[in-house]
Amino acid sequence: MSNPLIAIVGRPNVGKSTLFNKIAGRKISITENRPGVTRDRLYADAVWRGKKFTVIDTGGIELKSEDTMWREILRQADLAIDMAQVILLMVDGKEELASSDYDVADKLRRCGKPVILVVNKVDNYSPDKLFEYYALGLGEPFAVSAEHSQGIGDVLDEAVSYFESGDSEESDRLKIAVVGKPNAGKSSLVNRLLGAERSIVTDMAGTTRDAIDTPFEYDGKKYTLIDTAGIRKKKNVSDDVEYYSVMRALDAVRRADVCLLVVDSAEGLTEQDVKIIGYVHEQGKPSVIVMNKWDLIEKDTKTINKFEEKLRSELRFMDYYKSLYISAKTGQRTEKIFKLVQEVYAHANFRVSTGTLNDLILDAVRTNEPASYNGRRLKIYYCTQPSVCPPTFVLSVNDEMLMHFSYKRYLENVLRRSFDFSGTPIRLIARTRGENEDGLM
Secondary structure, three states: OOOOEEEEEOOOOOOHHHHHHHHHOOOOOOOOOOOOOOOOOEEEEEEEOOEEEEEEEOOOOOOOOOOHHHHHHHHHHHHHHHHOOEEEEEEEOOOOOOHHHHHHHHHHHOOOOOEEEEEEOOOOOOHHHHHHHHHHOOOOOEEOEHHHOEOHHHHHHHHHOOOOOOOOOHHHOEEEEEEEOOOOOHHHHHHHHHOOOOOOOOOOOOOOOOOEEEEEEEOOEEEEEEEOOOOOOHHHOOOHHHHHHHHHHHHHHHHOOEEEEEEEOOOOOOHHHHHHHHHHHHOOOOEEEEEEOHHHOOOOOOHHHHHHHHHHHHOHHHOOOOEEEOEOOOOEOHHHHHHHHHHHHHHHOOOOOHHHHHHHHHHHHHHOOOOEEOOEEOOEEEEEEEEOOOOEEEEEEOOHHHOOHHHHHHHHHHHHHHOOOOOOOOEEEEEEOOOOOOOOO
């Protein structure tokens, strides 16, 4: 199911992005020695002691500033704090505590969540260096040097200790996020699926301001349905509350198991619809494209074919899509949604045995050998599937730089022809291995 979240917060220039990059295992955040560099929240998935989680980097918090930029950064940090299960408050161990450190600590003490105090830039640890930080009232401080990767393990040990074991009732529920543009009929669909007036439905765009979770059961199976605010183009997002709503909708996609991508059939597939669908694809989520308001369309025997042709043309990047034409208002075909949800989720969880997988790749390579580049040819040694959701396949090769995107696409098509991965993205990753070993070729 969805990963627990760890948010890194603190005033500007204390090393939050450096810590984020170390935990993520790669350089994602821009680290620069001036405040305000990290403005948007950044995410990265990580694993520690066998526990998966998502770490969120935030911009520096200046609670008392009235500057527009700092107000925007604070809003995003507030959202990260609101969503996180564990919060890391970072302070600068080379400077005396600032009034803003006390302000942020006071704010976090009242949030009701576990807060771990991280004192950064402590290169030579001794207990007396941390004495003053107890004044923040957040318990025992942890000394780290993010730049030199010192002490981070102790912080993560403490952080993951707060995660639930995963055997709760909520973890057994399939989370379905209903996403799309404003006024596409998302709330009407949620109401139809729940059989109750769960969300306010009007013709005015933007009625749903938050991501609303509703647990329920259907046909003996447990679900959580997430009704989200419509996702607008950035230039159309001016209202603070709506800004919050859009960010929550995007976060709902990240924590969902399956996404229902609601499109207004009467308006047709738009550029913004494609962007939203692309975001779900990038997040590796199985999905169903729900063409809503089908009752408003004048139809003939070729109408669905014309709509499908438009989808295939605009969604070439995810030709695995599953579509369904419904009317949330009349209930037309809505009874098929849960069957499709279960289907695409099963496809996202499908595993191929290593033996079958390597036989398939061997046949594919024999049928169509990789092209040579600068006198060198790609060799594939073996293939494994280490994970699902989305199904991920790792190819051990002589040089990953020789894996051309067109050949990777060819192998993906081979996998899709052999196994039903409709409705879910799959990932192919090439990793370099020693060149003296024999390949499958």
